[in-house]
Amino acid sequence: MKQTLNIGMAGAGLSCAVIARLLAEAGHRVQLFDRRSHVAGNCHTERDGETGVMVHTYGPHIFHTDDDEVWDFVNRYQRFMPYVNRVKATTGGRVYSLPINLHTINQFFGRTFNPAEARAFIEAQADTSITAPQSFEEQALRFIGRPLYEAFFRGYTRKQWEVDPARLPAAILKRLPVRFNYDDNYFAHKHQGMPEHGYTAMVERILDHPGIAVTLNAELSPSAVGDYDHVFWSGPMDGFFGYDQGRLRYRTLDFQKFSGQGDLQGCAVMNYTDEAVPYTRITEHKHFSPWEQHAGSVCYREFSRACGPDDIPYYPVHLTEGDDLVRAYQARAQAQPNVTFVGRLGTYRYMDMDVTIREALNAARAFLARRQA
Incomplete structure (x- = not known):
């Protein structure tokens, strides 16, 4: 028995x-x-009482995977709607698309490269003296060069981790691709989407x-x-x-909410990569559910800091x-x-x-x- x-x-x-x-x-x-x-932990979602927008309470979570079984599993408990994460970044007073792609490169350098020309140009920017990158900074300098690193990654990383990028492992940057075409989908997985009624409803059904x-x-x-x-x-x-x-060391997040009518920033995620801007990004949550219509909108500024004993731990800090x-x-x-x-x-x-x-x-x-x- x-x-x-x-x-x-x-x-x-x-x-x-x-x-x-x-x-x-x-x-x-x-x-x-x-x-x-x-x-549902940090994936918790709930309706904003004022606008009706589905809010990701602890910051946005976008589901993406190449794992067919995992995709089938989550869809047993919630229908996942199509969603493509198209991130924008403000640096030096201008807006670009992330991850770095052919449009980003041409716009940033004021050029009209084709894919082969852009690849050769970026390779010329790279620091080829770095043969085995050990840190985040070495990884960036080796593969994208100093101008793009300083514009898009150095300040943002210092705000996110409060650590010099030379002390962070290279693996953090390896998750972020550089594309030599105009594909601005932040992820490359074959399954991407958002649960129709939010993650909390999905976990409740599980x-x-x-x-x-x-x-x-x-x-x-x-x-x-x-x-x-x-x-x-x-x-x-x-x-x-x-x-x-x-x-153990963690990073936590503080959120500063603001709301209004209409479309407040035109995209779901806007990164602010200049170190002088105190927050790392602004997220507008109505865009995470594009199949819904809401007159009002809810945004959150995200501030990263060291996690104290009474804070919610978000990101483990590996050096x-x-x-x-x-x-x-x-x-x-x-x-x-x-x-x-x-x-x-x-x-x-x-x-x-x-x-x-x-x-x-x-x-x-x-x-x-x-x-x-």
Whole structure:
């Protein structure tokens, strides 16, 4: 006879919601705890009371993936509508399109290059003395050259991370492409879209199973791990250990809301790359749901700063050196019996939503396979 397990979960965001669904469908009982008053974590969406616009409360989340199974999974719980993220950037008093593409290059340098000419021009700008880029700055100088780096990345990166780009790993910039055509789609994945009724409605449907119970405005204490057959922890990894070796570094975000009638900036995301501008970007949320019509509009200015003990952690800070504390906590986490650390906070890694869901599916299946074995 198959044993029904009691599973505890810290967090009701994407990671634990997906794992909970698979485990509940396998016949286990799952109890999720979340300190907030809603599910979906930082993906939480809700209607603005004044305008009716669907707002991404903790900043915009655009779904994009090449993973067919993940795409099919999310569409089981919410219909995803077509959405293409076309980001703009204001630098030096002018507006350009991101990621850097042929239009950006021609506009910035006042030229009319074709793709081959633009590629040769950018290669001439690059610092070819850098053969193995180790930092964000070296990666930029090697592949796009100083003028584009300083216009679009240096100031923005210093505001976002409050760290010199020479101390950030090159992998951060590797996620941002340079295109030698006029394609201004920020992402290149074959599946891109937005949930028709928001991410929170999607996560609520994922959690809608008789084997799943959710307790909001409450936390699962590490001391309660022994009350369950197994625990999945998507909270801060260092928080599980009471921060006894010190706190891991995160960046948090502050939002400054403003609203009005009509179209306030003409696009969903406008980056402000000049370091003298205190915010990193302005997002206009009606544009994230282009199938809806709203007379009013809601915008948010985003300000990045170091995360304090009472702040919401958004981005783990990895440097080119000095990650010994991260490795120490990771080793302790891996050694914990009957606890699996998952998600961005639980593993101290930046992950897009599709990767979060993929890893959650894999974690749930691995757990079930171990129990069956």
